[in-house]
Amino acid sequence: MVPNKMEPDFEKIQTERLPTLYEVLVQKTRAPVDLWSFYTFLSQFPYAINYLDFWMDLMTHLRLCKDYVDGIRESLVVNNERQGNSSLLNNEHAQQVEADADDSASVRTSVLLNALLEEGHFDLTNPAGVSQLLQGQVNHSPKLAQLIDDWNRHSQNVDDSNRNRSSNNNSNSNNNNLSSILDDILKRQSQLEEKPKVTTKQLLNSALKICSLYLLSPEQSERYLTNIPDEVRLKAVNLIQRNSRHDPEVFDELKSVSYQFLEIDCFPKFLSTVALHNIHDEISDWRFHAHSTGGNRNKSQASLTEKDLESMRHISKSPFSTYTTLSRIMFGLLWLGVGFWIGYTLIFLKYDRGIRVVTIVPFCIGSYFVVCGLYQVDILYSWFGITQRLLYKDRKVTEDGYDGNVPVDVKESKDKIPFIFGILGGRNRLIEVKHPFIRKFLFQRGLWCCLLVLISTGVFTVVFSCVPGHRV
Structure with missing residues (x-):
């Protein structure tokens, strides 16, 4: 009921004042102050348009992070439903052993995901907890640490029985990281639903793409962001390239700097152009x-x-x-x-x-x-x-x-x-x-x-x- 109640209020506000930058960026406004008009206005300024491109790519990356967390939450719901229906399936003895193994994996997955949920790591209103989850560096409680160890042992035993060869070291190194465990859960869920899920590898590739496109140097980056403080830029580059970070906290300072630039230097000029005038010389294409x-x-x-x-x-x-x-x-x-x-x-x-x-x-x-x-x-x-x-x-x-x-x-x-x-x-x-x-x-x-x-x-x-x- 809240969105429906606030929608008329927003329409009423638009009759009383000019739009804000945030309203334009989230595409709440309409012509001639829509996002497309803002983009075409900034396209005549080569360096300013790079900031808007960066903002939109960053918002896409943040949506991927949200989709990643939502995918894990969906996996939790699906696993809980499978546990509730497990007693109604596989009555034949030949299929019962395999069903028991699947049910055991499902139980371990549900317990682990429920523990993460209880500690607030799936709460999108808690950015710090979500960032820790995306980094795979959750501060483990004794209960959570034991569940992760159980998952690792179970996954190692499954790998040994399926492959019939020694791969203990490789398995341990991959599964000790919480991110690898969650990727494994998402991969299995994707195979069951035949629906792709966002993984940490995709998130890292997205972060690396943003880094290479905007942050490296004027020679290496096609849309290099000028006037960004070097300490802010180099900090983000090091976190992404050396530490393989891809969580939203990596981009917090860059996000703040780019938004301030768009809000203070660009948006007032845009409003003075399209809100005060209705005839415009054609801008460069x-x-x-x-x-x-x-x-x-x-x-x-x-x-x-x-x-x-x-x-x-x-x-x-x-x-x-x-x-x-x-x-x-x-x-x-x-x-x-x-x-x-x-x-x-x-x-x-x-x-x-x-x-x-x-x-x-x-x-x-x-x-x-x-x-x-x-x-x-x-x-x-x-x-x-x-x-x-x-x-x-x-x-x-x-x-x-x-x-x-x-x-x-x-x-x-x-x-x-x-x-x-x-x-x-x-x-x-x-x-x-x-x-x-x-x-x-x-x-x-x-x-x-x-x-x-x-x-x-x-x-x-x-x-x-x-x-x-x-x-x-």
């Missing part, structure tokens, strides 16, 4: 060139036709889309020049004041575009709840009807954009503003810009209409 060519690995670069390269474009052909602000100002100045030319012509030809009022048309159009360009707020866009995306998109939709690089919300909102709004700015860049507070805020800024347009239009029209005419 350098980040996406590699992804575009990477999706065509079956084609060599030489075999790509001009049509293929065109379909991977991120730059619009329209100057009104690529240089939205400058093009509007220049277009507006052009119309103001037309208004001045008509006004002076009518004055020096000594036309009546009633005829000179026609200058209101070019002055209005010119004022509209100049004001919109200077404030980066299109009045009509703001009134109809429309804004420009930061990046042009002209990719062809895949066969299944979905382009993986574009959120579904963006695709759906594009169908709601009237064609007339695509005249300036490119229709492929227009999306619906779905955040209620930003929609209301942009509407208010649109009213202010409209007032400025009316004032400037009125001033120019009155001046050129009321001055005395003089025929040259």
Whole structure:
């Protein structure tokens, strides 16, 4: 009942304030302050985008850790159910011996997992206990130590009976570690359920990948994190590479530093761009060139036709889309020049004041575009709840009807954009503003810009209409 009760509260809050960074990162917000918009905004800053990439990869790693613990808890539930049903199975004597062996292993597994559960090592609200579990360095109570020894002896006896050869040393070295024991339990459970489980090997590989991608050095790491204190970075590298650590505690300091950087240096700039303005100059698409060519690995670069390269474009052909602000100002100045030319012509030809009022048309159009360009707020866009995306998109939709690089919300909102709004700015860049507070805020800024347009239009029209005419 709690999530259902809090959901309306969150929707109400979104009508009263701008979103927080955390809400964007957990994908609670909608366009134009969604995670995809934040990512495309940071893509114009090569070093800043690396922090967001690191954060998302780290969150993926933490989810793997959670899935690992959940897998162990599921194994505990399954083993308890097998114990409850063991008396109803295998009535034949030929199968009873094998059933007894399986039941014995199941009992040992359940007892061991229950002991770990009682000591709080499966409690996700206790990060220290979970980290100890992932490290395999649990502070053993006498009861838990005895259970682990029993498991080791049982596993060693099973290995000896199955293989009929001496492998005591290898077995002891592998099974004395709690992580190896839990991996063994998960492996057996995976075979029974025919469903893959996350293992410590996968967690370690994930941690090593993060380390090699972000933390080693500018030469070795493709997305090296700059401005990270060396002691913090080297500490994490040593724990991962030398101590084979992969628990969440390894990344705590890096997580804090990266979040502070995104929250203090990046997020305010993002909000000032998308929340205060609804027209944006198109950002650089350098980040996406590699992804575009990477999706065509079956084609060599030489075999790509001009049509293929065109379909991977991120730059619009329209100057009104690529240089939205400058093009509007220049277009507006052009119309103001037309208004001045008509006004002076009518004055020096000594036309009546009633005829000179026609200058209101070019002055209005010119004022509209100049004001919109200077404030980066299109009045009509703001009134109809429309804004420009930061990046042009002209990719062809895949066969299944979905382009993986574009959120579904963006695709759906594009169908709601009237064609007339695509005249300036490119229709492929227009999306619906779905955040209620930003929609209301942009509407208010649109009213202010409209007032400025009316004032400037009125001033120019009155001046050129009321001055005395003089025929040259």
